[in-house]
Amino acid sequence: MRRHDREIKEWADLIAVIRRAQVCRLALNDEDGFPYILPLNFGMEEREGKLRLFFHSALEGRKFELMKRDNRASFELDGKHQLQYFAEQGYCTYAYESIVGKGHLFMVPDDEKQAALACLMDHYHPGEHAYFNPAAIPRTAVYCLEVDSFTGKRKLPK
Numbered sequence: 173m174r175r176h177d178r179e180i181k182e183w184a185d186l187i188a189v190i191r192r193a194q195v196c197r198l199a200l201n202d203e204d205g206f207p208y209i210l211p212l213n214f215g216m217e218e219r220e221g222k223l224r225l226f227f228h229s230a231l232e233g234r235k236f237e238l239m240k241r242d243n244r245a246s247f248e249l250d251g252k253h254q255l256q257y258f259a260e261q262g263y264c265t266y267a268y269e270s271i272v273g274k275g276h277l278f279m280v281p282d283d284e285k286q287a288a289l290a291c292l293m294d295h296y297h298p299g300e301h302a303y304f305n306p307a308a309i310p311r312t313a314v315y316c317l318e319v320d321s322f323t324g325k326r327k328l329p330k
Contacts (some may be wrong), residue, residue: 177324179328180269186215186322187223189239190249191216194234196248197211197214197247198285198317200239201238201241201244201245202238208234213296214292215225224317226280226315227292228289239279244277245275250271251270252268252326253267254268258275265327267330274322276318277315277320278318279316282309282310284314288316289314
């Protein structure tokens, strides 16, 4: 990281950035050599210093096929966006916080899908134990990114 003064170093602060994020961008390795990037809803699980991100999709499609071919993935989350314009100085900047990382994807086994989907629902409806129809579970692919490493960065507003 070039700007070490902006690095988020504390685990609790990194997790807080992830909890505030609304979208996780997942980058998969496409067969043509270019990354395939998707904005996805997600849930997270933090356990014993390890981070897991959960996603869902249809049981078929490009994303599904790419994950089966190569389970390596990178991800990005961001938030607290604030454009700042200082007209008198002719200066424009942007405040933000972001997380970038990588890991390995795997399909969540059928007997663990409900818990993973509950993590997803809890991300967007914290503490509500929001209902989702269990009839959708058999026709939903649920996958997990076991995060190998990640870093955080923050630029505070001026």
